[in-house]
Amino acid sequence: MxxxxxxxxxxxxxxxxxxxxxxxxxxxxxxxxxxxxxxxxxxxxxxxxxxxxxxxxxxxxxxxxxxxxxxxRTTAAQRRMLRAERDRLAAKVEEMTRTLLRLDQLIASADHHGAPAHAPR
Missing domain, CATH: 1.10.1660.10 (Multidrug-efflux Transporter Regulator; Chain: A; Domain 2)
Structure with missing residues (x-):
């Protein structure tokens, strides 16, 4: 093509x-x-x-x-690199998961407390 x-x-x-x-x-x-x-x-x-x-x-x-x-097929060096990249990505996923959970907590708290009333101008 x-x-x-x-x-x-x-x-x-x-x-x-x-x-x-x-x-x-x-x-x-x-x-x-x-x-x-x-x-x-x-x-x-x-x-x-x-x-x-x-x-x-x-x-x-x-x-x-x-x-x-x-x-x-892989060499030992390639397998080390694959594992290192996998570990780096797993750590990134864990960090993002923690951030996602924190955002969920903030959203739940905001939903629970409701939106603030409009303040007078």
């Missing part, structure tokens, strides 16, 4: 796909005229990149983990 179709199906911009290519994350085949061609599997790979970026992983970290995605 062409770059525009991949962008649309993966929900990213063409610019993002070109960035992924510059970072060594994507290696599309090229036609004789130089057009990029992507496989069907690339859609899910790009979506995974988006998830990783949203979770705070860098291009460098994603590139280091790419062989795990492509062939399922």
């Amino acid at each position: 062409k770059i525009g179709e991949l962008a649309q199906r993966a929900g990213v911009s063409v610019r993002a796909l070109r960035y992924y290519e510059e970072q060594g994350l994507l290696s599309p085949e090229r036609t004789l005229s130089g057009q990029r061609r992507y496989t069907e599997d690339t859609v899910e790979v790009v979506r995974l990149f988006q998830q990783f970026y949203a979770a705070g992983l860098s291009s460098r970290a994603i590139a280091a983990l790419l062989p795990c995605v492509n062939n399922g």
